[in-house]
Amino acid sequence: MSDIDESPVLPPDVSDAEKRAAVTEAAARAGARVANDAFRTDMPVEEKGADDVVTEADRAAQRTVIERIRESFPEDTVVGEEEDAHKRVPDEGAAWVIDPIDGTHNFVREIRFWGTAVAAVIDGEPVAAATVAPALGD
Template identity: 75%
Template structure:
């Protein structure tokens, strides 16, 4: 098993994560709003040449420094599961492709470094929004400035987002998620890009985000690390510490976590 201190020591992985995310984001942004062809990956999922080109750019940037590390990526033939031992990278070239192909600015290029299955640094670059979110062992940042979760503890002042899209035949679950949020909290937002939503929780723009499904690691690992490093809490549907293979995801400012967890559990009527 890799020695965590040895693998994560120094700022090299943080620097590589940010550099790789910025490089991939530039590739994606250069093609944004250019009428790029859209391909269907499945009934409810799409992909573009920009996704593939950005992913190749991210991987190339990582392998300049870490040629032997495993890479977990959404597109093409990269592995799809996070290894439990050793160093690896979890990447999403364009999180929010549905927004991207509709010319909506809410999307991100996400890169996280993990060791023995746990994130140690992350960078989410949102070029169309002008924001770069990063996190390391010392904290979380937006455009270089430290960020923290909000201190809102009154649900009547809180904004919460449902995230990680439900399949078309599970829209009843989406409806229950929305009902659970609007009956508990002041407001609801849906961004359509989890790797933008999670940093927004980290920065205090949202008090929580919830889903009952098992999300892909490339949609979540980087942003989850940011929430935690900003002082928030992230669990599964049982209230246990969230992992890359957990079912459900509840990320909050901590003060409202019990309420957010109850909302997420209501989607499947677990209480």
């Protein structure tokens, strides 16, 4: 992944759905870039449940995704996999759902099958989603 700024540049007359789709992809790419920089490096792995793990790469990628979303949609709810807060997508209003490293078990085992997933949701229905798998060349 490149070091260029991947913020979407959109014309002023773009619809809300188009803007959310562009931000979804840009946020997923930004988070994936952060995670990929940590891929196959030595980092501590923490257990966060009976069959779930988390790394600092998960947290850093999620922070990056949230920052990118907040640039365009500062008031929207964010539901992130690595947050300790309530993880429920609201039935009303705009929300974002983030899994910064979908496939953390593969990630920590240095297996390339993982990705950063981001979805935009309006009133409980998905309106845009993106998954970026940088270790596979995406």
